[in-house]
Amino acid sequence: MSGERLSEDQAAPGSPADGTAEPGPSPAGGSGRGGRTGGTRSGRRTLTEGQRSERRLALLLCAPAALVMIAVTGWPIIYSVWLSLQRYDLRFPADQEFVGLANYVEVLTSSYWWTSFGVTLLITVVSVAIELVLGMALALIMHRTIVGRGLVRTSALVPYGIVTVVAAFSWRYAWTPDTGYLANLFAPGSAPLTDQASALAIITLAEVWKTTPFMALLLMAGLALVPDDLLKAASMDGAGPWQRFIKVMVPVMKPAILVALLFRTLDAFRIFDNIYVLTSGAQDTSSVSILANTNLIQALNLGIGSTMSVLIFLSVALIAFVFVKLFGTAAPGSDTEGRR
Amino acid sequence: MAAFGGTDTRARKLRWSLLNTLVVVYALVPVLWIMSLSFKTPATLNDGNFIPREWTLENYRSILSTTEFLRALLNSIGIALIATAIAVVLGTMAAYAIARLQFPGKRLLVGVSLLIAMFPQISLVSPLFEIERTLGLFDTWPGLILPYITFSLPLAIYTLSAFFREIPWELEKAAKMDGATPGQAFLKVIAPLAAPGVFTTAILVFIFCWNDFLFALTLTSTERSRTVPVALSFFTGDSQFQDPTGSISAAAVVITVPIIVAVLFFQRRIVAGLTSGAVKG
Amino acid sequence: MSDIVLDRVTKRYPDGALAVQEVNIEIADGEFIILVGPSGCGKSTTLNMIAGLEDITSGELRIDGTVVNDRAPKDRDIAMVFQSYALYPHLSVRENMAFPLRLAKLDTATIDRKVNEAARILDLTQHLDRRPSNLSGGQRQRVAMGRAIVRNPKAFLMDEPLSNLDAKLRVQMRTSVSRLQKQLGTTTVYVTHDQTEAMTLGDRVVVMRGGVVQQIGAPQHLYEHPANLFVAGFIGSPAMNFVPAAVADGGLATALGEIRLTDRLRRAMERADAPREVILGIRPEHFEDASLVDDRMRAEGDVFTGLVDVVESMGSDKYVYYALDEKARSAELEELAADSGSSDVPASEGQLVTRLSAVSPVREGDHHEVWFDLGKVQLFDPSTGRNLTLEA
Structure with a gap:
């Protein structure tokens, strides 16, 4: 590149020439992009000044975001692993010492941990399953309704936007004996939040209510990818509404469904706010996040708390791994070129 | 649908209206319930009626007269706004690079932010608690702003890079042919087109920060930086608040109203932002 | 300006x-x-x-x-x-x-x-x-x-x-x-x-x-x-027809039959050191229904009889397609075919496109005789693609 173009490239982000051999109607067109990427890869040694400055600019633009993300997550994760290998109770700071895997042994042999783990898994599986069904219904309604589309979409966004703690309080009061309309309606004379089974059901209800719209929005994005012509072709081929849904829409939407499931499963696994407000983890309704928080902040036992943190992190990584490897979930944005 | 007769269309409309009503009821009942509680008088608070029998503004008057709530509200607004501003600026820069420039490490950056989006936040609580205590960030605004920026950056980057990909970059060439310098091309052509995407992202990030409970609960200890969701959960029936239900409800409504207003006005943008970030990301 | x-x-x-x-x-x-x-x-x-x-x-x-x-x-x-x-x-x-x-x-x-x-x-x-x-x-x-x-x-x-x-x-x-x-x-x-x-x-x-x-x-x-x-x-629509041709004594053996060498074509062959194989090119509009051609024109051209594959009547003219046994091959022709998309259409044999007068009585399935203008025929070198008939 000539000297003048170089200085332009540095002056503003807008100028790198779109170096495709044959710029088509859109500069982001698949073939042009691909050719260009190939060029960048194989031409590592023969970078022009322009490309070098494009890289410099890109790294400069990405650096702040990358630094913040790494500083706030990368180092603490390592630190957390280190803490998990210590006996470290803030009430007895003098007793801090390296204990190897003793904390892990203690946590993994504790019935509290396994109860919480079971509760978390149960809530995760049940709520995500319900959300998938409800979310799909909601997505279809939002996508296909012939009247009041704006109204439906706006109201569906309310649960998404509302503060979880606020929603949790609404559910808590609704199920509080005497105060709540739901308690009086469905369980007069009892206290549903003080019994494990009904408390878990209410926690799941609160979780489902809050996150179904998000699921629905992700699924709606998938629905938009199903071409109308495909559905028309299917009905010409003799498929009824249900068959069209199962045999045409679901397979086409599969990538979107898997992404939605992955997001929601990982999100549900870290459930905290709802349980904290609804039961505070009483009657064996703690999730792993609640349990870790109790050990950390209330008991001030950093060693045990960190051990739980690490275990939760590993569980989440395992879930993500299973989704990506077993179901072939395409992580959104993981590949900017030649996706699908 | 020319094939359908008038009555048939009316029946279809009725069916859809019914379904829509169901959705609206589903979405709004819990919100209306907490509003109803916030308007109840202490005497009727525990009557279990969905609609208050006696209306009062006493709950609002009482929370707005305590520093406990007002300070938390100030903290919530300040922290969320600052975190949103920084996250959007950093996210815009990174998203522009991802959508528009070729550079090594692009996939790594996208991968890392995806990891953070899925990260269990509780796993960061213990080390952050300890690190922030050491650095003196514990129970301060920056102590919350930092994790908020971190966890909203992935959202910002996805949403924005999806928006940026939609911008027809040929316009930039056209502007240059029309005699614009690269700076002018960016300011007069690209920036106005990117603005809606940036605005949408800001709303989503703000909702995220406004909603956070876990970090606010564990990384603060006093009124100095405690946000409303946490302050809410600490309202107890002590001397000042005999029965906190009314106060909690009123406070809950106060922090819910801005979100509902945003949703009302920007429904289209929020939907576009969430769906584009999710699929095209 | x-x-x-x-x-x-x-x-x-x-x-x-x-x-x-x-x-x-x-x-x-x-x-x-x-x-x-x-x-x-x-x-x-x-x-x-x-x-x-x-x-x-x-x-x-x-x-x-x-x-x-x-x-x-x-x-x-x-x-x-x-x-x-x-x-x-x-x-x-x-x-x-x-x-x-x-x-x-x-x-x-x-x-x-x-x-x-x-x-x-x-x-x-x-x-x-x-x-x-x-x-x-x-x-x-x-x-x-x-x-x-x-x-x-x-x-x-x-x-x-x-x-x-x-x-x-x-x-x-x-x-x-x-x-x-x-x-x-x-x-x-x-x-x-x-x-x-x-x-x-x-x-x-x-x-x-x-x-x-x-x-x-x-x-x-x-x-x-x-x-x-x-x-x-590339220039011309429908595109020029290309058929392979081999030099035979005094003429060219092509899918259009034996073609006599006019002086112009002979000079072209000589300039190119008389290659054995050439590609013959002729545009669809340089054909005419043989029954509509007078003797003077007939003398300047040659005729070809073939099986009519498809007739497209455009009103003003008729496009008549003949199936040919052979197809001319060269890198340039393949590129052209790829560009026009015709390489996606499976066709191992060649095809001849002719544009005939609207009054031509030609019908699909006929064995029909068409005349073509030898003065418009172009010869190309299959390896380099060069037009041999181009006078310096």
Whole structure:
């Protein structure tokens, strides 16, 4: 590149020439992009000044975001692993010492941990399953309704936007004996939040209510990818509404469904706010996040708390791994070129 | 649908209206319930009626007269706004690079932010608690702003890079042919087109920060930086608040109203932002 | 208004790919020149280099005698019309057209006058306050043209400006682009992959292939005297027929039968050191129904009898397709087939397309006799593609 173009490239982000051999109607067109990427890869040694400055600019633009993300997550994760290998109770700071895997042994042999783990898994599986069904219904309604589309979409966004703690309080009061309309309606004379089974059901209800719209929005994005012509072709081929849904829409939407499931499963696994407000983890309704928080902040036992943190992190990584490897979930944005 | 007769269309409309009503009821009942509680008088608070029998503004008057709530509200607004501003600026820069420039490490950056989006936040609580205590960030605004920026950056980057990909970059060439310098091309052509995407992202990030409970609960200890969701959960029936239900409800409504207003006005943008970030990301 | 000279202009990408190789074109002041070729031939890259949107690897670009290689687009004083029109969606039609003038810091009164004038010429006056998204394709195209002409630049560059329009509108806009260019007399470089646009619009046409200029000349010249197989196949619609031919004693053995060598063809063969194999090219319009040809014409041509595969009646003429046993093969022909998409149609045998008079009684399934004009037959070297019949 000539000297003048170089200085332009540095002056503003807008100028790198779109170096495709044959710029088509859109500069982001698949073939042009691909050719260009190939060029960048194989031409590592023969970078022009322009490309070098494009890289410099890109790294400069990405650096702040990358630094913040790494500083706030990368180092603490390592630190957390280190803490998990210590006996470290803030009430007895003098007793801090390296204990190897003793904390892990203690946590993994504790019935509290396994109860919480079971509760978390149960809530995760049940709520995500319900959300998938409800979310799909909601997505279809939002996508296909012939009247009041704006109204439906706006109201569906309310649960998404509302503060979880606020929603949790609404559910808590609704199920509080005497105060709540739901308690009086469905369980007069009892206290549903003080019994494990009904408390878990209410926690799941609160979780489902809050996150179904998000699921629905992700699924709606998938629905938009199903071409109308495909559905028309299917009905010409003799498929009824249900068959069209199962045999045409679901397979086409599969990538979107898997992404939605992955997001929601990982999100549900870290459930905290709802349980904290609804039961505070009483009657064996703690999730792993609640349990870790109790050990950390209330008991001030950093060693045990960190051990739980690490275990939760590993569980989440395992879930993500299973989704990506077993179901072939395409992580959104993981590949900017030649996706699908 | 020319094939359908008038009555048939009316029946279809009725069916859809019914379904829509169901959705609206589903979405709004819990919100209306907490509003109803916030308007109840202490005497009727525990009557279990969905609609208050006696209306009062006493709950609002009482929370707005305590520093406990007002300070938390100030903290919530300040922290969320600052975190949103920084996250959007950093996210815009990174998203522009991802959508528009070729550079090594692009996939790594996208991968890392995806990891953070899925990260269990509780796993960061213990080390952050300890690190922030050491650095003196514990129970301060920056102590919350930092994790908020971190966890909203992935959202910002996805949403924005999806928006940026939609911008027809040929316009930039056209502007240059029309005699614009690269700076002018960016300011007069690209920036106005990117603005809606940036605005949408800001709303989503703000909702995220406004909603956070876990970090606010564990990384603060006093009124100095405690946000409303946490302050809410600490309202107890002590001397000042005999029965906190009314106060909690009123406070809950106060922090819910801005979100509902945003949703009302920007429904289209929020939907576009969430769906584009999710699929095209 | 100015002349533009490309002097051995070359574009090489960092990975070594050569997009444009040593292009020499001298564009006269006021000339309308067309760059045409299949996609990937380097025509758009060439245009972008003239615009300043891509760098020139080597060679010189001169506008009005001044080397402008290192000048930014804004300092070259040329306007461009894009395939997607690239209208600013957030600006009204008036603001779109005023955009370059605002950047040039003209005063408001002048801007208004110029925009109104351009709008009048392009019949956009009643749309001035609308947004591009509310316009039809043809209107958007005119706004893009308007944005280019308001500045009264030294030259217009047009990158397939009509290819997003539907067929009928494209023909209309084609004539109005041509009229506008003549009216304004501005030097214009126009890129297209459509040979019809190339033939109808330009003063001269530059045919490109693989980054190399194949031939430069007036449309009629390219049509009558293509330099090689590629140009011959690219210019003309329907395309020229190509059949393999082998030299046999005193004539050529082809799928059209034994063809006698006229003096012209004999000279061509001699110039090329009498190769054994050639490719014979003849355009569909140089055929006629043998029953409609008088004796004088018959003497200047030859006849071929074949099985009629398909007859397409266009009203004014009939296109008659014959199946042939053999198909001419060469790299250039394959590239042409790939570009037109015909390589996707499975066909191992050759096909002969003829355009006959509408009164011809030909019917599908007939064995029908057609006459062809030996004076129009072209011979090509299969290995180099060179036109052997081209007189030096």
